[in-house]
Amino acid sequence: MTTSREIRLKSRPVGTPVADNFELAxxxxxxxxxxxxxxxxxxxxxxxxxxxxxxxxxxxxPPFALGEAMQGGAVGxxxxxxxxxxxxxxxxxxxxxxxxAFNAPAGxxxxxxxxxxxxxxxxxxxxxxxxxxxxxxxxxxALKDGDVVFVSGAAGAVGQIxxxxxxxxxxxxxxxxxxxxxxxxxxxxxxxxxxDYKAEPDLTAALNRVAPKGIDVYFENVGGEHMDAAIxxxxxxxxxxxxxxxxxxxxxxxxxxxxxxxxxxxxSLRLEGFIVxxxxxxxxxxxxxxxxxxxxxxxxxxxxxxxxxxxxxxxFLKLFKGENTGxxxxxxx
Amino acid sequence: MTTSREIRLKSRPVGTPVADNFELAxxxxxxxxxxxxxxxxxxxxxxxxxxxxxxxxxxxxPPFALGEAMQGGAVGxxxxxxxxxxxxxxxxxxxxxxxxAFNAPAGxxxxxxxxxxxxxxxxxxxxxxxxxxxxxxxxxxALKDGDVVFVSGAAGAVGQIxxxxxxxxxxxxxxxxxxxxxxxxxxxxxxxxxxDYKAEPDLTAALNRVAPKGIDVYFENVGGEHMDAAIxxxxxxxxxxxxxxxxxxxxxxxxxxxxxxxxxxxxSLRLEGFIVxxxxxxxxxxxxxxxxxxxxxxxxxxxxxxxxxxxxxxxFLKLFKGENTGxxxxxxx
Numbered sequence: 145m146t147t148s149r150e151i152r153l154k155s156r157p158v159g160t161p162v163a164d165n166f167e168l169a170x171x172x173x174x175x176x177x178x179x180x181x182x183x184x185x186x187x188x189x190x191x192x193x194x195x196x197x198x199x200x201x202x203x204x205x206p207p208f209a210l211g212e213a214m215q216g217g218a219v220g221x222x223x224x225x226x227x228x229x230x231x232x233x234x235x236x237x238x239x240x241x242x243x244x245a246f247n248a249p250a251g252x253x254x255x256x257x258x259x260x261x262x263x264x265x266x267x268x269x270x271x272x273x274x275x276x277x278x279x280x281x282x283x284x285x286a287l288k289d290g291d292v293v294f295v296s297g298a299a300g301a302v303g304q305i306x307x308x309x310x311x312x313x314x315x316x317x318x319x320x321x322x323x324x325x326x327x328x329x330x331x332x333x334x335x336x337x338x339x340d341y342k343a344e345p346d347l348t349a350a351l352n353r354v355a356p357k358g359i360d361v362y363f364e365n366v367g368g369e370h371m372d373a374a375i376x377x378x379x380x381x382x383x384x385x386x387x388x389x390x391x392x393x394x395x396x397x398x399x400x401x402x403x404x405x406x407x408x409x410x411x412s413l414r415l416e417g418f419i420v421x422x423x424x425x426x427x428x429x430x431x432x433x434x435x436x437x438x439x440x441x442x443x444x445x446x447x448x449x450x451x452x453x454x455x456x457x458x459x460f461l462k463l464f465k466g467e468n469t470g471x472x473x474x475x476x477x
Numbered sequence: 478m479t480t481s482r483e484i485r486l487k488s489r490p491v492g493t494p495v496a497d498n499f500e501l502a503x504x505x506x507x508x509x510x511x512x513x514x515x516x517x518x519x520x521x522x523x524x525x526x527x528x529x530x531x532x533x534x535x536x537x538x539p540p541f542a543l544g545e546a547m548q549g550g551a552v553g554x555x556x557x558x559x560x561x562x563x564x565x566x567x568x569x570x571x572x573x574x575x576x577x578a579f580n581a582p583a584g585x586x587x588x589x590x591x592x593x594x595x596x597x598x599x600x601x602x603x604x605x606x607x608x609x610x611x612x613x614x615x616x617x618x619a620l621k622d623g624d625v626v627f628v629s630g631a632a633g634a635v636g637q638i639x640x641x642x643x644x645x646x647x648x649x650x651x652x653x654x655x656x657x658x659x660x661x662x663x664x665x666x667x668x669x670x671x672x673d674y675k676a677e678p679d680l681t682a683a684l685n686r687v688a689p690k691g692i693d694v695y696f697e698n699v700g701g702e703h704m705d706a707a708i709x710x711x712x713x714x715x716x717x718x719x720x721x722x723x724x725x726x727x728x729x730x731x732x733x734x735x736x737x738x739x740x741x742x743x744x745s746l747r748l749e750g751f752i753v754x755x756x757x758x759x760x761x762x763x764x765x766x767x768x769x770x771x772x773x774x775x776x777x778x779x780x781x782x783x784x785x786x787x788x789x790x791x792x793f794l795k796l797f798k799g800e801n802t803g804x805x806x807x808x809x810x
Contacts, residue, residue: 196743203743204713204743204744204745367738367739371738380537386738386741386742387742388742389738389739389742392739398736399736399737399738399739400734400736401733401734401735401736402734402735402736402738403731403732403733403734403735404732405700405704405719405722405732405735405738405748406700406722406725406732407750408719408748408749408750409719409720409721409722409750409751409752410529410536410537410750410752411537411750412537412749412750412751412752412755413749413750414747414748414749414750415738415741415747415748415749416741416745416746416747416748417740417741417742417743417744417745417746417747418742418745419742419743419745422745
């Protein structure tokens with residue numbers, strides 16, 4: 145028997161989640177059955193979208209069940225195998241995060257060739273957040289030469305990649321983030337202008353100051369006042385890739401009301417929401433681009449790492465306090 | 478000399494325009510100079526977009542100048558010509574509305590072949606409003622088989638055409654309007670479900686009631702609460718053609734805040750603003766479709782007609798009170 149600890153959703157958060165919404169439980173795993181493997185997770189990811197799954201609301205992912213371990217991306221190592229396709233020692237990727245170890249059908253995990261990258265990169269730059277940045281900027285916003293790009297949450301897991309892809313493509317990039325450390329990081333990765341939204345009394349004024357001619361692309365991670373500022377600064381035919389609105393995920397009662405949407409008519413703006421899992425047909429193209437950029441030293445990334453399954457809820461909560469720079473990860477073993 | 482009366486913008490409206498924002502003036506027109514024609518207008522149009530031009534704000538059309546006659550679509554007859562391309566008696570279309578008669582270079586007016594239609598149809602169903610409906614529904618929203626279409630302001634100049642094009646294409650159509658007469662009109666032109674927004678305490682609840690499976694296309698003419706309701710009812714991958722937001726044109730201070738925009742992410746919605754003048758490359762295709770539909774008796778339209786240039790400001794104000802059904806026009810001679 146293998147002992148595994150896991151994080152279960154104990155109660156559905158109202159507003160900002162608190163520690164008591166989660167519980168740590170211990171389970172004993174039998175040997176894997178026929179066709180199964182047993183995996184010890186090394187890394188798990190926490191991502192803002194998981195907040196939505198904590199509500200009992202139908203969305204693109206089903207809600208997490210109360211009293212059960214949550215799901216999410218993870219990278220681990222096969223520690224027992226009862227299937228010929230996987231051997232002890234194989235690295236695998238799965239959606240069995242939020243737990244130290246698990247048994248699963250071999251077909252429910254994916255063997256991982258890291259191509260020399262640290263394995264947790266496949267939870268970030270070379271995984272879902274990296275592909276989200278790539279799809280949103282290049283396919284949804286359809287970036288073109290000369291576009292001025294504005295990225296909110298630019299120092300986050302997705303934002304940091306959006307900034308660098310836009311720079312690789314030769315565009316002017318404006319990022320927003322909260323705090324001097326993140327400003328310094330964004331400047332270090334080539335962001336042309338950085339707005340510290342915590343230091344700006346008027347975000348629209350700040351954006352107009354650093355983008356006096358306006359913006360052509362907005363990559364939306366934050367929502368709220370950021371959306372109004374981006375619409376106000378948008379040039380005609382600007383394209384908005386709506387990736388997330390983290391400022392609104394914990395809203396109770398009414399969400400922030402976006403007041404400038406009327407300008408979308410006169411300026412012929414296009415606002416398009418997207419979920420990366422609807423774009424998996426682009427995976428080979430993304431991997432080709434991203435592996436080339438990483439090998440060429442054109443893409444850097446930061447990680448913020450907490451350790452231990454017991455600290456996973458706290459790591460998740462840091463996302464909403466802006467306490468992570470780059471990808472927020474939990475190291476499990 | 479020909480005497481012409483014209484409506485000038487006397488002062489810029491703050492909020493809802495009032496009679497005192499306009500003045501009636503009389504001018505004497507000399508004989509047309511070389512290369513010019515003199516035109517007596519029979520019809521002029523009033524359209525919601527003109528409200529934006531009354532503000533001193535840079536937009537897709539320049540602001541109307543204070544103390545000068547406003548501009549807008551008109552249909553008239555050449556009463557004197559000093560250019561070989563046009564003869565007395567020719568019907569012409571122009572942007573010299575808001576006046577009884579005018580002199581202009583022959584190249585600034587367009588000779589009009591009515592193909593047997595009443596000439597004012599070229600200010601409505603066969604003109605800018607008709608083409609706006611066609612472009613928004615077929616090109617911007619990219620209507621496809623099986624889509625459930627929601628149209629706000631459905632009994633207006635544009636909305637009534639959107640409803641009928643969608644029905645010609647075989648789609649299910651839900652229209653919103655204000656008042657029993659408009660409800661009856663929309664039912665008479667085939668609208669499957671009609672929402673009288675004035676009689677509904679909760680527009681989202683009303684839309685969910687008549688579209689229990691949700692909507693795939695939203696044609697936006699109204700804005701405000703209508704936008705929140707449409708987002709709430711949208712199915713994944715719904716497309717919104719943002720044509721106008723008449724409920725917000727006279728807002729003073731803050732606009733209505735759209736609270737549901739976050740749902741655009743999870744549902745992968747596309748919201749796209751448009752101006753018909755950016756789509757004139759589609760004019761031949763529009764005219765081919767529309768002339769076929771009109772000849773085949775597949776498109777009907779209503780007009781609300783006021784008479785006399787002195788009543789043009791009042792006709793314009795009716796648009797914001799919802800006092801027109803179909804195209805609002807002013808008959809000048």
